Amino acid sequence: AQSVTQLDSHVSVSEGTPVLLRCNYSSSYSPSLFWYVQHPNKGLQLLLKYTSAATLVKGINGFEAEFKKSETSFHLTKPSAHMSDAAEYFCVVSDRDFNKFYFGSGTKLNVKP
Amino acid sequence: NAGVMQNPRHLVRRRGQEARLRCSPMKGHSHVYWYRQLPEEGLKFMVYLQKENIIDESGMPKERFSAEFPKEGPSILRIQQVVRGDSAAYFCASSNPGTSGSTDTQYFGPGTRLTVL
Secondary structure (H helix, E strand, O other), X not given: OXXXXXXXXXXXXXXXXXXXXXXXXXXXXXXXXXXEEEOOOOOEEXXXXXXXXXXXXXXXXXXXXXXXXXXXXXXXXXXXXXXHHOEEEEEEEEOOOOOOEEEOOOEEEEEEO | OOOOEEEOOEEXXXXXXXXXXXXXXXXXXXXXXXXXXXXXXXXXXXXXXXXXXXXXOOOOOOOOEEEEOOOOOOEEEEEOOOXXXXXXXXXXXXXXXXXXXXXXXXXXXXXXXXXXX
């Protein structure tokens, strides 16, 4: 069975400082993993995805994530936060046929000026 | 290229009424997924459809909820006799497995926010 745990429901950083949003997954096989961002009252935008190629994945807006099989983690990072990064972030694992996405409970990122 | 379209964006219904939510997938996509997001929670899978077929409805409540994706026109999520607990954001996603670059990514619409009074 697939599942995702996002370890922090809220993260607050100052503008210009690094961002770390943590995600651990459980999967019975090699997973595909995604990060999506949701701005208030908006839909979900794909940030990046991992599908068994390079373990360090670069996404849009300066975000990247590293797949660590030994730790079953897929943490999202960004070197320098921007005010526009304030949003909710979802870590997602898909099933073998990519028919179902399993969402984490989300992490709300607050960026302070 | 237009993205996934959903309408209405906001829908208000009284208890006992019916709610119809529409989703037009991205151009060329033949797979549609519906998810529900309750307040302060992540999205939960409801149903996966291809044209004229329900492939997986394991996340759909057993009663009052139905979905279709006809040969022509948008996918419809229908909720009969709505109750307050149905208030949520309903998101549609589409994909087109088999096309290079999109074999495993679902693209989401802006959602329909249903409020049941």
